[in-house]
Amino acid sequence: MTHSVIFDLDGTLIDSAPDIHASANTVFTALGQPPFTRAEVQGFVGRGAPNLVARLCESRDLPHEGPEFDRVLARFLEVYEGAQALTVLYPGTRAALEALQAAGCKLGLCTNKPLAPTLAVLRHFGLENLFAAVIGGDSLPVKKPDPAPLLETLTRMGGGPAIFVGDSEVDAETAQNAGLPFLLFTEGYRKTPVEALPHDAAFAHHDALPGLVAAFSAPAAP
Ligand SMILES: O=C(O)COP(=O)(O)O
Numbered sequence: 001m002t003h004s005v006i007f008d009l010d011g012t013l014i015d016s017a018p019d020i021h022a023s024a025n026t027v028f029t030a031l032g033q034p035p036f037t038r039a040e041v042q043g044f045v046g047r048g049a050p051n052l053v054a055r056l057c058e059s060r061d062l063p064h065e066g067p068e069f070d071r072v073l074a075r076f077l078e079v080y081e082g083a084q085a086l087t088v089l090y091p092g093t094r095a096a097l098e099a100l101q102a103a104g105c106k107l108g109l110c111t112n113k114p115l116a117p118t119l120a121v122l123r124h125f126g127l128e129n130l131f132a133a134v135i136g137g138d139s140l141p142v143k144k145p146d147p148a149p150l151l152e153t154l155t156r157m158g159g160g161p162a163i164f165v166g167d168s169e170v171d172a173e174t175a176q177n178a179g180l181p182f183l184l185f186t187e188g189y190r191k192t193p194v195e196a197l198p199h200d201a202a203f204a205h206h207d208a209l210p211g212l213v214a215a216f217s218a219p220a221a222p
C-alpha cells in the first residue's frame with residue numbers, strides 16, 4: 001500500500017536559517033544587542049519560535065519569560081513572517097514532492113514553526129496546494145517531540161500507513177513517540193551524528209526520496 005509522507009519543514013524542505021538569523025538580528029540589534037552568528041541562531045531552531053527567542057534572550061541575560069519577553073517574541077514573529085528572501089528549497093525538493101504525489105502518496109507537513117510563517121513560506125514557494133494537511137507549532141497545545149502533532153497531521157490526511165521525514169533530534173524522537181518509520185535528511189540542522197539518531201533510512205539529496213518511500217510501500221517479500 002502507498003504510504004502517506006509527512007514532512008518536517010525547517011532544515012528538511014527549506015533552508016530557512018538565513019532568514020531566521022537575519023530576523024533575530026533585526027530584533028536584537030534594535031534592543032542594543034550585538035548580532036548573533038548564524039550558528040548560534042541555527043543551533044536553537046527546531047523546538048519552535050518561543051523556544052528560539054527564549055534561548056536567544058537567555059544567552060544575552062535578557063528575561064526569557066514575562067511581558068518583556070512576550071514583546072520580543074511578538075516582534076520576532078512580526079519580522080520573521082515577512083522574511084523569505086534568504087530562504088531556499090533544498091536541491092531536488094520540488095521534484096521529489098511532485099514525484100511522490102504522482103506516485104499516489106498523500107503529503108503532509110508537521111513543523112514546530114508557527115502556522116502563519118509556515119503558510120507564508122509555502123505560498124512563497126508555491127507549495128501550499130501540495131499538502132493535504134499542515135500542522136504548525138502553535139496548531140495544538142503541544143509541539144514535537146510530543147507525538148500529537150504528527151498523529152493529528154496523519155488523522156487530517158485520512159490515516160493509513162505513513163512515514164515521517166525530518167532533519168533533527170526532535171523529529172527522530174517524534175517519529176519514535178508516534179510509532180512511525182523515520183527518514184533522516186542529513187543536510188539540515190541536526191547536532192547529533194547520524195549514527196546516534198534512530199532512523200530507518202538516511203538521505204543527503206531529495207532525489208533519493210521517491211525511491212526510499214517506494215521501498216517502504218513495496219509489499220514485503222514472501
Ligand atoms: O523550530 C522551528 O520553528 C521549526 O522547526 P521544524 O520545521 O524543523 O519543526
Ligand SMILES: [Mg+2]
Pocket residue numbers: 008009010011012046166167168171188189
Ligand atoms: Mg527541522
